[in-house]
Amino acid sequence: MKSTYRERLPDFPESMTVSTLHSDVKRNEKVTADEDRRTRGLRALSEITGDSGAGVVASLRDIAPDLADWIIDFSYGDVMARPGLDRRSRELATIAALTALGNAQPQLKVHIAGALRVGCKPQEIVEVILQMAVFAGFPAAINALNVAREVLDQ
Amino acid sequence: MKSTYRERLPDFPESMTVSTLHSDVKRNEKVTADEDRRTRGLRALSEITGDSGAGVVASLRDIAPDLADWIIDFSYGDVMARPGLDRRSRELATIAALTALGNAQPQLKVHIAGALRVGCKPQEIVEVILQMAVFAGFPAAINALNVAREVLDQ
Amino acid sequence: MKSTYRERLPDFPESMTVSTLHSDVKRNEKVTADEDRRTRGLRALSEITGDSGAGVVASLRDIAPDLADWIIDFSYGDVMARPGLDRRSRELATIAALTALGNAQPQLKVHIAGALRVGCKPQEIVEVILQMAVFAGFPAAINALNVAREVLDQ
Amino acid sequence: MKSTYRERLPDFPESMTVSTLHSDVKRNEKVTADEDRRTRGLRALSEITGDSGAGVVASLRDIAPDLADWIIDFSYGDVMARPGLDRRSRELATIAALTALGNAQPQLKVHIAGALRVGCKPQEIVEVILQMAVFAGFPAAINALNVAREVLDQ
Amino acid sequence: MKSTYRERLPDFPESMTVSTLHSDVKRNEKVTADEDRRTRGLRALSEITGDSGAGVVASLRDIAPDLADWIIDFSYGDVMARPGLDRRSRELATIAALTALGNAQPQLKVHIAGALRVGCKPQEIVEVILQMAVFAGFPAAINALNVAREVLDQ
Amino acid sequence: MKSTYRERLPDFPESMTVSTLHSDVKRNEKVTADEDRRTRGLRALSEITGDSGAGVVASLRDIAPDLADWIIDFSYGDVMARPGLDRRSRELATIAALTALGNAQPQLKVHIAGALRVGCKPQEIVEVILQMAVFAGFPAAINALNVAREVLDQ
Numbered sequence: 062m063k064s065t066y067r068e069r070l071p072d073f074p075e076s077m078t079v080s081t082l083h084s085d086v087k088r089n090e091k092v093t094a095d096e097d098r099r100t101r102g103l104r105a106l107s108e109i110t111g112d113s114g115a116g117v118v119a120s121l122r123d124i125a126p127d128l129a130d131w132i133i134d135f136s137y138g139d140v141m142a143r144p145g146l147d148r149r150s151r152e153l154a155t156i157a158a159l160t161a162l163g164n165a166q167p168q169l170k171v172h173i174a175g176a177l178r179v180g181c182k183p184q185e186i187v188e189v190i191l192q193m194a195v196f197a198g199f200p201a202a203i204n205a206l207n208v209a210r211e212v213l214d215q
Numbered sequence: 216m217k218s219t220y221r222e223r224l225p226d227f228p229e230s231m232t233v234s235t236l237h238s239d240v241k242r243n244e245k246v247t248a249d250e251d252r253r254t255r256g257l258r259a260l261s262e263i264t265g266d267s268g269a270g271v272v273a274s275l276r277d278i279a280p281d282l283a284d285w286i287i288d289f290s291y292g293d294v295m296a297r298p299g300l301d302r303r304s305r306e307l308a309t310i311a312a313l314t315a316l317g318n319a320q321p322q323l324k325v326h327i328a329g330a331l332r333v334g335c336k337p338q339e340i341v342e343v344i345l346q347m348a349v350f351a352g353f354p355a356a357i358n359a360l361n362v363a364r365e366v367l368d369q
Numbered sequence: 370m371k372s373t374y375r376e377r378l379p380d381f382p383e384s385m386t387v388s389t390l391h392s393d394v395k396r397n398e399k400v401t402a403d404e405d406r407r408t409r410g411l412r413a414l415s416e417i418t419g420d421s422g423a424g425v426v427a428s429l430r431d432i433a434p435d436l437a438d439w440i441i442d443f444s445y446g447d448v449m450a451r452p453g454l455d456r457r458s459r460e461l462a463t464i465a466a467l468t469a470l471g472n473a474q475p476q477l478k479v480h481i482a483g484a485l486r487v488g489c490k491p492q493e494i495v496e497v498i499l500q501m502a503v504f505a506g507f508p509a510a511i512n513a514l515n516v517a518r519e520v521l522d523q
Numbered sequence: 524m525k526s527t528y529r530e531r532l533p534d535f536p537e538s539m540t541v542s543t544l545h546s547d548v549k550r551n552e553k554v555t556a557d558e559d560r561r562t563r564g565l566r567a568l569s570e571i572t573g574d575s576g577a578g579v580v581a582s583l584r585d586i587a588p589d590l591a592d593w594i595i596d597f598s599y600g601d602v603m604a605r606p607g608l609d610r611r612s613r614e615l616a617t618i619a620a621l622t623a624l625g626n627a628q629p630q631l632k633v634h635i636a637g638a639l640r641v642g643c644k645p646q647e648i649v650e651v652i653l654q655m656a657v658f659a660g661f662p663a664a665i666n667a668l669n670v671a672r673e674v675l676d677q
Numbered sequence: 678m679k680s681t682y683r684e685r686l687p688d689f690p691e692s693m694t695v696s697t698l699h700s701d702v703k704r705n706e707k708v709t710a711d712e713d714r715r716t717r718g719l720r721a722l723s724e725i726t727g728d729s730g731a732g733v734v735a736s737l738r739d740i741a742p743d744l745a746d747w748i749i750d751f752s753y754g755d756v757m758a759r760p761g762l763d764r765r766s767r768e769l770a771t772i773a774a775l776t777a778l779g780n781a782q783p784q785l786k787v788h789i790a791g792a793l794r795v796g797c798k799p800q801e802i803v804e805v806i807l808q809m810a811v812f813a814g815f816p817a818a819i820n821a822l823n824v825a826r827e828v829l830d831q
Numbered sequence: 832m833k834s835t836y837r838e839r840l841p842d843f844p845e846s847m848t849v850s851t852l853h854s855d856v857k858r859n860e861k862v863t864a865d866e867d868r869r870t871r872g873l874r875a876l877s878e879i880t881g882d883s884g885a886g887v888v889a890s891l892r893d894i895a896p897d898l899a900d901w902i903i904d905f906s907y908g909d910v911m912a913r914p915g916l917d918r919r920s921r922e923l924a925t926i927a928a929l930t931a932l933g934n935a936q937p938q939l940k941v942h943i944a945g946a947l948r949v950g951c952k953p954q955e956i957v958e959v960i961l962q963m964a965v966f967a968g969f970p971a972a973i974n975a976l977n978v979a980r981e982v983l984d985q
Contacts, residue, residue: 117665121665121668123672124671124675125652125653125668127653128653128656128664128668131656131661131905132661135901135905135909136349136661140348140349141346143342143345145338145339145341146339146342146343150303150304150307150343151342151343153304153307154343155311155346155350157309157311157312158311158312158314158315158347159315159350159662160312161313161316161814162315162350162351162472162625162662163470163626164624164626164663164666165350165625165662165663165666167662167666168662168666184299184300185299185300187299187432187433188297189300191297191435191436192300192305192308192309193814194436194439194814195289195294196309196313196316196322196815196816197312197316198777198810198811198813199436199440199444199476199812201814202436203425203436203476204473204475204476206429206432206433206436209432210431210432271819275819275822277826278803278822278829281447281807282807282818282819285443285447285810285815286815289443289447290815293439293443297435313816316816317780317934318778318780318817318934319817321816321819321820322819344895345895345897348660350660351660352623352657352658352663353657353901353902353906353938354932354937355660355935357887357938358937358938360891360894360895360898363894364893364894444811448808448811449811451807453800453801453803453804454769454801454804454805454808457766458765458766458769458801458805459805459808461762461770462769462772462773462805462808463808463812465771465773466773466774466777466809468774469775469777469778469968470626470777470813471626492762493761493762495586495761496759496761496762496767497762498587499756500762500767500770500771501774501968502590502968503751503752503756503757503968503969504771504774504775504781504784504968504970505778506627506931506963506966506971507590507598507965507966508624508626508627508629508630508966509627510590511579511583511590511629512627512629514583514586514590517586518586521586589755589759593751597965598965601743601747601751602961602962602965603962607954607955607957607958608958611920612919612955613958613959613962615923616923616924616927616962617927617962619925620927620928620930620967621966623928623929623931624931624932624966624967627966646916647915647916650913650915650916650921651916651920651921651924653910654916654921655928656910657905657906658928658929658932658938659928659932733973737973739980740957740979740980741960741976744961744964744969744972744973744976747964747969775970778933778970779934780971780974781933781970783970783973784969784970784973
């Protein structure tokens with residue numbers, strides 16, 4: 062890995078090599094036990110999705126309790142709670158991706174509400190969806206705006 | 216449209232109704248003539264993509280000159296140049312969407328470089344791609360990281 | 370670009386080069402001002418989609434008036450109104466693409482009606498959807514036929 | 524084609540070459556006439572989908588009778604009835620693919636019921652959908668589980 | 678099925694009902710035996726794809742001879758050879774769908790060449806790809822044009 | 832949740848309710864600490880992917896060490912190592928999904944090799960890809976077979 066790359070990634074320890082695969086590497090967000098992931102996950106889930114995320118998790122406990130756990134521990138505890146990217150960017154990025162995919166409208170709705178909750182302005186949400194007209198086509202953008210309207214109208 | 220919605224969208228004029236479809240409504244970013252779109256588009260194309268966007272545009276002039284124009288005038292002039300969302304968020308959102316789609320790696324490469332150009336940190340780019348492991352799966356994230364490495368290694 | 374290519378594209382001016390990017394090139398469908406795009410777009414929107422396209426545009430004016438403008442000016446004014454491909458082919462191509470994508474059923478419905486409006490026979494619409502069983506799979510074709518039935522039954 | 528490949532594909536006749544394209548090659552599942560495909564297809568359709576597949580086929584006879592025939596003769600007669608892969612694997616694979624695609628929920632529902640019918644345990648169906656969280660993302664898995672719940676609750 | 682629907686589908690026999698599922702219904706393109714499908718399929722494969730389709734079929738005979746048969750008998754014999762939609766429309770529709778999907782560039786290349794072979798003008802092929810910028814986004818259109826250039830430059 | 836559902840899911844404890852979210856529920860595959868997930872994940876990664884999975888993980892340690900960890904701990908430790916579905920079914924399901932998605936060929940290659948490693952016959956792998964011609968279209972199946980040939984030819 063070239064030096065210029067490391068210069069631009071100051072938060073990657075110089076000592077990071079493949080041989081550290083099994084050792085106890087101290088890096089950002091090192092999870093040492095389940096309850097840390099669980100605590101962090103529940104907090105991020107609540108801060109981002111309010112009650113809706115907890116509702117999704119609860120609704121899964123009948124059919125797939127382990128997926129419910131993974132949402133909390135992995136999706137939110139390991140990923141969404143990470144400090145390397147601010148919450149507003151995370152939610153706008155999620156809205157962009159789900160708009161482009163076009164087949165995850167329930168999750169899109171959750172994250173449009175999540176974007177508002179973490180401080181995005183309604184206009185910023187609309188802007189990122191509009192931008193998807195360029196990258197994923199007009200149908201994707203129109204259908205996502207119809208989901209956004211449901212949230213923004215509340 | 217409920218009043219709470221308008222309260223949260225202060226930049227929508229109260230006078231915006233369907234009947235204003237044909238009238239000369241003065242709103243943000245009103246385009247009055249081609250050369251404004253062209254000027255704004257060329258500037259945004261350069262500021263975001265450096266020379267690579269111009270390269271894509273130039274390469275299309277043999278087979279589809281009008282698409283080359285649309286990229287400049289519409290994609291960048293009408294959409295990417297809009298002030299309602301900051302450039303860094305726009306590029307991270309684009310990276311997220313293209314990562315999720317998984318079938319637009321040339322464009323993903325352009326916009327990873329674009330994200331760096333508009334001020335995103337390499338780690339922020341990596342973070343948004345990692346986040347797509349949750350929303351679009353691990354293959355999407357892994358394949359996008361391989362594109363990112365090409366850019367970050369330069 | 371080889372000469373055989375130009376021979377097959379008689380409508381590409383011999384003088385088309387990259388250096389003409391900023392000059393006033395007179396080619397097909399050159400847009401000189403907004404109202405030409407707007408006029409052409411509104412006419413194409415009406416001729417192809419009847420009232421439904423205008424309905425979609427109107428419904429977007431509350432949340433994203435600029436997207437409403439782009440549909441008229443860009444999607445229909447710059448693209449759908451172009452003379453290089455007949456209207457029937459345009460609508461059948463749109464039906465094929467939306468059937469394959471499988472996540473844009475509202476737009477598919479609009480364009481199935483549009484295909485009828487521009488002169489396609491119902492059987493031709495059914496044929497293009499059937500063909501998508503080969504290229505996108507049977508679920509895509511079945512789901513699109515269910516949309517087609519709604520339109521054809523009216 | 525290397526010999527090691529043929530060693531692992533004992534059911535490919537050594538005499539299989541391109542020149543046999545038009546000759547009367549006797550290989551597994553050689554269809555000699557329509558009614559064999561039809562008979563095999565109807566039986567597989569019933570064994571796998573119970574009445575729901577026949578319902579889909581019947582519902583298509585008004586708008587696309589030939590697609591109805593293709594489902595029976597090709598999808599089930601030529602493909603699903605093949606002996607080279609057991610029925611349980613076929614249904615679990617279909618569930619995985621439709622979960623990943625995320626835009627074919629009616630068919631996903633049919634094949635979740637189909638998986639139960641051919642002997643898969645409910646937990647196996649849930650497991651394959653959970654696994655798609657890794658390969659296609661959490662939204663795909665969550666949305667598929669909501670379809671599964673409809674079937675498993677009956 | 679309402680009468681207005683039947684009025685617009687004159688080629689659907691009045692006597693078409695579900696109970697005709699097993700009987701010997703004489704309708705368009707009734708296939709009575711394998712060699713008819715095979716003959717029709719080989720002819721359509723050749724007329725549309727020239728040698729490239731035969732090349733694809735031949736290349737599959739080592740690993741999946743039955744898929745090779747299905748391409749000839751089903752994809753071309755049952756579907757592409759049907760008279761209800763002209764060949765030019767079929768090829769333009771295929772190009773549109775494969776452009777939108779963005780993950781089938783080898784097949785897109787075959788069908789761009791196919792479109793030329795059945796009489797489409799190069800400009801018509803470019804137009805349908807351009808149109809996909811509206812329905813599937815600019816990346817899809819740009820990437821498809823790069824495939825088209827390979828074919829048109831020959 | 833109806834009683835018939837519980838009857839078919841004998842491995843769901845009767846006591847599973849939402850209120851058990853934070854308690855220490857003892858259910859299948861309860862992970863109590865990181866090193867259990869790590870150990871299980873490394874073993875499953877090796878048993879399924881041989882060295883290729885470790886190679887992917889190692890290649891990610893420069894740019895995204897945490898994703899490398901998540902592949903081992905979550906994808907393989909939490910998901911692929913689960914006992915509720917046999918390894919052969921897991922690999923065939925993965926091949927089906929990646930074939931249908933059509934944009935993850937590197938991962939498809941890994942899992943075709945993985946399917947062989949866990950005991951699938953080459954013909955079973957070919958069969959599941961063939962089946963995707965029905966559910967995702969012929970291009971998806973053809974392109975996946977070309978990946979399979981690379982693996983099966985070794």
